[in-house]
Amino acid sequence: MNILGISSNYHDSSAALVVNGKVVASGAEERFSREKHDPSYPFFAINFCLERANISAEQIDLVAYHEDPINKFSRNLMSTLVNWPHSRSTFVHAMKEVITSGFWIRHEIAKKLNISPRKIVYIPHHLSHAAHTFLTSGFDKAAILTLDAVGEWTSTAIFYGDRDNKNECIKPVKLVAFPHSLGLVYSAFTGFLGFKVNSGESSTMALAAFGKPTYADEVRKIIYPVVGGTFETDLSYFDFSQIDGLPLTQKFIDVFGQPRPYKNKLSFSCFNPEAQKTEYSEDEIRYANIAASIQLVLEEIVLHLVKLTKEITKSDNLCLAGGVVLNCVSNSKILSSKIFKNVYCPPDPGDGGGAMGAALYLASKKNEVIDHKSFSPFLGQSHSTDQFELMLKDLDPSNWHYFSRLPLKPIKKENIKVVKFKNQDELVEKTADLLANKKIVGWAQGNFENGPRALGARSILIDPSDVDLAQRLSKAVKLRAPFRPYACSLTAEAANLALEFPTEQGAPQLAKWMLCALKVKEPFQQKLKGAIHVDKTTRAQIVEFNEQPLYHKLLSAYEKRTGLGALLNTSFNESGFPIVNTPTEALLMFSRTSLDALVVENLLIERV
Amino acid sequence: MLRKLFIVYITPRIWKLFPNRIPRALQEFSIIEKDSGCQLLWALEHIEDPTSRAHIYQHVLEEFFHSEIFEDLSSSYSKDYLARQLPPREILISKKSSRYEINSFFAFAHVGEDDVNREFSYYINTPIDKKINAVFSRVAQDEKNHIYGTDDILRDLTKDTKYLYEFLVLKSKWKRRVNEIKNATVFVGEHLLNFTLSAIYYTLGFFAARTIKKRFHKIDDVVMLEMLKQQEADV
Numbered sequence: 001m002n003i004l005g006i007s008s009n010y011h012d013s014s015a016a017l018v019v020n021g022k023v024v025a026s027g028a029e030e031r032f033s034r035e036k037h038d039p040s041y042p043f044f045a046i047n048f049c050l051e052r053a054n055i056s057a058e059q060i061d062l063v064a065y066h067e068d069p070i071n072k073f074s075r076n077l078m079s080t081l082v083n084w085p086h087s088r089s090t091f092v093h094a095m096k097e098v099i100t101s102g103f104w105i106r107h108e109i110a111k112k113l114n115i116s117p118r119k120i121v122y123i124p125h126h127l128s129h130a131a132h133t134f135l136t137s138g139f140d141k142a143a144i145l146t147l148d149a150v151g152e153w154t155s156t157a158i159f160y161g162d163r164d165n166k167n168e169c170i171k172p173v174k175l176v177a178f179p180h181s182l183g184l185v186y187s188a189f190t191g192f193l194g195f196k197v198n199s200g201e202s203s204t205m206a207l208a209a210f211g212k213p214t215y216a217d218e219v220r221k222i223i224y225p226v227v228g229g230t231f232e233t234d235l236s237y238f239d240f241s242q243i244d245g246l247p248l249t250q251k252f253i254d255v256f257g258q259p260r261p262y263k264n265k266l267s268f269s270c271f272n273p274e275a276q277k278t279e280y281s282e283d284e285i286r287y288a289n290i291a292a293s294i295q296l297v298l299e300e301i302v303l304h305l306v307k308l309t310k311e312i313t314k315s316d317n318l319c320l321a322g323g324v325v326l327n328c329v330s331n332s333k334i335l336s337s338k339i340f341k342n343v344y345c346p347p348d349p350g351d352g353g354g355a356m357g358a359a360l361y362l363a364s365k366k367n368e369v370i371d372h373k374s375f376s377p378f379l380g381q382s383h384s385t386d387q388f389e390l391m392l393k394d395l396d397p398s399n400w401h402y403f404s405r406l407p408l409k410p411i412k413k414e415n416i417k418v419v420k421f422k423n424q425d426e427l428v429e430k431t432a433d434l435l436a437n438k439k440i441v442g443w444a445q446g447n448f449e450n451g452p453r454a455l456g457a458r459s460i461l462i463d464p465s466d467v468d469l470a471q472r473l474s475k476a477v478k479l480r481a482p483f484r485p486y487a488c489s490l491t492a493e494a495a496n497l498a499l500e501f502p503t504e505q506g507a508p509q510l511a512k513w514m515l516c517a518l519k520v521k522e523p524f525q526q527k528l529k530g531a532i533h534v535d536k537t538t539r540a541q542i543v544e545f546n547e548q549p550l551y552h553k554l555l556s557a558y559e560k561r562t563g564l565g566a567l568l569n570t571s572f573n574e575s576g577f578p579i580v581n582t583p584t585e586a587l588l589m590f591s592r593t594s595l596d597a598l599v600v601e602n603l604l605i606e607r608v
Numbered sequence: 609m610l611r612k613l614f615i616v617y618i619t620p621r622i623w624k625l626f627p628n629r630i631p632r633a634l635q636e637f638s639i640i641e642k643d644s645g646c647q648l649l650w651a652l653e654h655i656e657d658p659t660s661r662a663h664i665y666q667h668v669l670e671e672f673f674h675s676e677i678f679e680d681l682s683s684s685y686s687k688d689y690l691a692r693q694l695p696p697r698e699i700l701i702s703k704k705s706s707r708y709e710i711n712s713f714f715a716f717a718h719v720g721e722d723d724v725n726r727e728f729s730y731y732i733n734t735p736i737d738k739k740i741n742a743v744f745s746r747v748a749q750d751e752k753n754h755i756y757g758t759d760d761i762l763r764d765l766t767k768d769t770k771y772l773y774e775f776l777v778l779k780s781k782w783k784r785r786v787n788e789i790k791n792a793t794v795f796v797g798e799h800l801l802n803f804t805l806s807a808i809y810y811t812l813g814f815f816a817a818r819t820i821k822k823r824f825h826k827i828d829d830v831v832m833l834e835m836l837k838q839q840e841a842d843v
Contacts, residue, residue, distance in 0.1 A: 033697070034646045040697050047703060068839060082824045084813035092805045099801070100696075124839045153832055172840070175832040196689050230829065245688055262689050365843055387656065394662035403673035405680070576679070584652060584665065591669055 001368060002059055004049065005359025006109065007066035007128070007351055009101060011037040011198055014348075014450075015045035016356035017053050018363045022374035023136075025052035026450050027381060028352045030578035034585070037199060038578075041101075041112065042355075048381050057113040064362040066354035067125040069105050071152040073098050075178060079240070090240070123358040125151025126322075127159075129349070130170050132357025133321035134161035135364060136375040137344040142317035143309045144170065147302065147324035149183030149198075156182060156230060158309050161319065169364050173312050179240065180233040182301055183324050185223045188238060189294040191246045193287055194260035205327055206484045208295035209535045210268045211288030218255050219297040225304040260287050268483035270533050271467045271474075298324075299333045306339050316341040321357070323350040326452065328539050331516040336502035347377040347513035348451030376547070377455055377513060380448030381581055385601045388583040392418050392605070400591040406476055408594060411607065419604045424550065431599050432557035434606070435461060435567065438469050439596035440477055442572055444586045445550055446601075448579070453514040454571035455541055456489055456551035458579045458586075460595070462530065464488050464568040470530030473568075476594035479575035487514050487539035488531035491555045491565035495542045498524035498566065507542050514541045524564070531568040541569060615730040623736060631686035632693075634740070638678035639694060640724075641747075645671030648717065651701050654710045660761050667757055670750045681743050711765050715776035718758035719784055725751040 005016040008029075016026035025048060030036055032044030050057060076098065080091040101108060110117040123131075129146040144159035156176035163169055186204070187197045195203040225231045237252040246259055253259075266284055280288075302324070309318065318340035325331065325345055335343055346353055364370055397416050401408035421427040434441055441461050449455040460477065462469050464486075474480040490498065495507055500519040502508065510516040517537040520528050525536060532538045545552040559565035572586065573579045574593060580586045583600040590598045590605060598605040623630050645668045652664045682690060701713045728751060731744040766772040 034642070034649070035692075035694065038694075040694065043697075043699055044702070051703075071835070071839070078820050078824050081809075081813055081817055081820045084817040084820075085810065088806055088809050091809045092802055095805050095808075096798075096801060121843060122839075123843060124836055127836070127840060127843075153827065153835065157836075168840070172833055172836045175829050175836060177827050177829055177832045191689075261687070263683070362843070387653075387658075387661070390658040391661040391665060394659045395665060396662070399666075400669070403669045405673075405676055576676070582649075582653075584649065584668075587665075588669060588672065592672070 001061045001363065001366060002053070002055055003062045003064060003359045003363050003366075003368075004046065004060050004113075005064045005066065005128075005355035005357070005362075006042060006046070007354035007358065008041050009039055009069075009097075009105065010351060011039050012350060012352040013038055013040055013042040013045070014352045014355040015042045015049050016359050016379075017049035018356075018359040018368075019053055019055075021363055021368040022371045023356060023360070023379060024374070025049040026356050026379040027448070028348075028450065028578070031380065031448060031581040034577060036576060036578045041108065043112070045355075046113070052381075057115060060113065060115060060119065062362055062366070063109055063113070063115070063120045064123050064128075064355075064358035065105060065109065065120060066123060066128040066351070066358040068122040068152055069098075069103055070122075071124075073103060075150075075153050079179065083240075086239075121362055123361050124154075125354065126154050126157040126175075127170060127172075127361055128354045128357035129321035130157065130159045130161070130319070130357070131361035131364065132353045133319035133344065133346050133349065134159070134170060135360040135370045136346050136356075136372050137317070137319050138372045139317040139319065139342070139344065140164065141315060142319045142344070143313035143315040143340070144319045144321070145305060145309050146322040147182055147305070147320070148322035149187060149324075150178045150181055153178050155180060155184065156305065156322075158305070158312060160313050160315070163370075166367065170361065174230065174308070176230045179235060180231065182223065182231065182298060183322070184238075184240075185233060186294060186298055186324065186327075188247055189290065192248060192252075192256065192259045193291055194262040194264065196262075201323075202326070203481065203484060204291050205295060205329055206270070206533070207266070207268065207288055207291040208329070209270075209292075209533050210483060211285070211290070211292035213293040213296040214289045215256065215293035216296050219293045220300075222252075223297060223301060225301055230305060230308065231301050256290055257283075257286060266481060266483055270483055270485040271471050271530065295327075295329065298327065299330045302330045303333060303337055303339075306334055306337065310339050318343045320345040321349045321353070325349040325515070328510075328515055328517045329537075331510055332502060332518065332537070335508050335510065335516060338503055341505075342509070344509050345513075345515050346375075346451075347449065347453060347455065347515070349515075350452070352451060377449040377451060378447045378457055378548075380450055380457070382447045383582050383601070385583050385603050388587075388600070389418075389420065389603060391584075392416075392587075397591065404592040405479070406593055408592075415608055417604075417606045417608045419606070421602045421604065424602070425553070427599065427602055427604065428550070428553045428557050430604060431554055431597075432561055434597050435463055435558055436561040438463055438466055440469070440473055440594065442586055442590060442595050442598040442600075443554075444572060444580065444583065444598075444600045448581055451513070452571070453487070453541070454569060454579060455513060456543065456548055456569065458572040458581070459489075459569045460572050461489075461554075461567045461569055463562070464528045464531040464566050465526060465562070467530050470568060472594070473570070477574075478570065478593075485533035485539070486531045486568050486570050487541060488528055489541040489543055489551070489555060489567050489569040491552060491559065492542055492544060494555070494559065494565035495540060497521075498528065498564065499538075499540060511540045511542045512544075512547075514539050516540075527562075527564050528566060531566075611727065612730050615727065616734050620734055620736050627685070630740075631682040631690050634678050634682035634685065635690055635692065638675045638682060639692060641671050641678060642675035643697070644717070644720070645675065647700050647713070650703075651710065651713055651717075653703065654701070654705065655761070657764070660764065663757050663761065667754055670754070674747045674750070677743055677747070681740065684739070711762070711772065712776055712779070714758055714762040714765060715773075715780040716783065718755065718762050719777060719780040721751060721754040721758055723784060725755060
């Protein structure tokens with residue numbers, strides 16, 4: 001049975017295809033459309049999935065849509081009218097969205113795919129999340145916790161997953177109803193701190209490490225756990241009836257002060273923290289303290305929910321999903337609490353993974369045997385470089401600097417060297433040489449990885465010990481604020497040497513896909529200096545040879561040169577753009593930034 | 609002509625009266641430029657001639673840069689983050705496009721570049737803000753080359769069929785005019801819809817707000833759980 005999963009109409013639209021219980025393709029629309037967090041109908045992602053499986057739209061048996069638009073409509077309608085008469089603009093905006101697409105999504109999909117609307121099934125949003133994490137986890141039985149902003153009427157949910165239960169393999173146990181939402185509160189603080197809502201939450205988490213949780217008691221008045229239950233929110237601090245601007249009331253401003261204007265730069269830096277400016281402005285300290293406070297309270301509530309989940313389900317296994325789960329610091333707290341023996345989270349736990357979750361859920365409902373081993377983050381598109389290579393000869397790099405926001409030096413055609421490698425080992429050795437010689441290398445190989453983290457398929461790599469290089473990467477390539485730390489890829493051997501694991505079981509599964517922050521051991525802090533935060537943790541990715549042979553080879557080759565199989569790994573994208581997909585997109589970034597070299601499949605393009 | 613009059617005489621007055629419209633309007637240019645770059649990026653996959661590919665690559669590079677400078681300009685007028693409001697995307701070209709569709713795409717791109725260049729020249733001379741004039745002036749310089757670049761590619765693609773070039777250009781001009789009328793209709797329609805929805809909001813709210821408030825606060829975890837179980841059963 002061919003089941004297509006679709007998520008769209010909010011943010012991070014995506015598509016995934018499940019064929020006879022196996023996930024054969026998956027991709028976010030943003031990777032194809034080049035619009036970050038693209039909410040549009042995933043036209044390109046669907047085409048890619050069908051092409052990968054070599055089937056046409058007529059051969060799709062069922063389509064699973066990641067939420068129920070009718071329930072979403074009822075929430076939008078009620079939540080806007082509840083603020084009557086102050087919510088006209090949100091009402092108009094929400095209803096227009098419903099009229100133009102949301103409500104008719106079944107017919108829109110049917111029309112676009114030229115299939116019967118009867119083939120389209122709505123899967124509740126949190127059930128899609130739950131299925132995504134549980135059915136890819138490999139656990140036979142597990143507790144499932146989904147932590148999100150909102151999906152239909154639910155913000156948080158606890159499920160129990162049991163593969164042997166054919167009728168109800170994912171059973172809802174406890175829910176938190178909108179508007180009480182951990183995700184919405186964290187996002188409101190993110191907006192307050194001057195970062196983009198639904199994308200700048202990682203900046204709030206990064207900023208938290210510079211502050212002290214002096215506002216924690218104030219935040220606990222806004223969101224607080226309920227004894228024997230979940231949590232509640234004091235809604236008097238928020239005004240969700242605003243379309244533009246922050247959803248905060250005067251009460252919130254009275255407690256936390258004025259919000260940070262987004263254009264004001266923060267002077268915190270995770271590079272060389274001991275040498276950095278010691279006297280920050282009062283406002284900067286206030287923002288960092290507020291970030292630390294909301295982060296602390298988030299961790300408290302998450303732990304409260306994890307305990308509750310354990311009490312209800314009595315399981316040893318926990319599967320996590322939802323946008324809040326991208327908070328790697330909070331995930332580390334879950335691991336070190338040891339409430340659950342095994343903790344799993346897919347690499348794309350947010351709405352991008354909803355399409356796959358919906359398709360898997362429907363497949364399980366149709367009694368398909370779900371093959372969790374078919375799942376991997378590397379289910380995206382791959383490309384040949386034949387035509388790309390031919391184009392390189394005719395490019396004129398002399399004016400590239402003229403079309404960049406960065407102060408680039410003009411280069412001549414002869415300054416660009418292109419080498420095609422016949423042997424993969426030679427390519428790896430040459431790349432390791434470049435990295436050891438302090439070059440910033442763009443690395444694009446094979447199928448792209450799903451989810452917001454670059455896992456070595458579309459990554460920018462540098463020497464992790466060089467702080468100056470990491471700073472150059474932030475300034476001249478990524479246009480990234482210096483308080484945001486980088487992540488790090490390590491071989492399993494290097495990870496055992498350099499990292500402290502939260503439990504005696506060794507490397508946690510979450511560290512396979514950069515979903516937790518791990519403490520770096522004292523002797524290795526210098527070696528990973530460019531990739532650690534001020535709290536001496538790093539967002540680690542532990543690379544196994546059997547899963548990523550080429551990337552593992554590169555890390556091993558690098559180890560021969562430097563003594564540690566670890567590289568600073570950041571996503572291969574420019575500020576404001578999604579991670580690159582095609583070789584041409586990788587080259588565009590090379591042209592517009594100070595990347596020193598680009599390795600696309602077997603081609604090396606280098607500035608000399 | 610009407611467009612020119614609108615940009616030169618009306619726009620500066622509207623922007624002066626409602627300065628909060630400036631960032632949104634500039635962001636629209638950023639979205640258009642990026643969309644143009646993306647469409648060309650997709651078109652690139654259909655072009656075999658390496659020289660033409662290199663030209664298109666350069667074109668994409670420039671469009672992305674223009675998008676960024678419009679975005680930066682937009683931010684300079686805005687106090688808050690302005691979420692990108694993407695219009696419904698029109699996919700002009702995809703992997704499955706036929707030869708004719710590819711030719712049509714380049715004709716449409718060529719005519720579009722010509723239109724954009726003309727429009728930008730109006731903004732250069734519009735008395736708004738020197739900062740805005742300067743950006744339009746900078747972008748317009750590149751856009752001129754885009755007209756010739758797309759023209760060259762289109763001529764090359766259609767060289768084997770007599771009058772195909774002329775036909776496609778004419779067809780694209782017609783399509784753009786139809787689109788302009790369609791957009792104007794959508795613009796008017798959207799305002800009418802806003803008005804209607806506002807009327808519904810006040811009427812519905814007047815009669816039902818109290819009941820909805822009561823019901824809204826009654827929706828708790830237990831009700832939700834039942835609802836989800838029902839939904840699950842429906843699947």
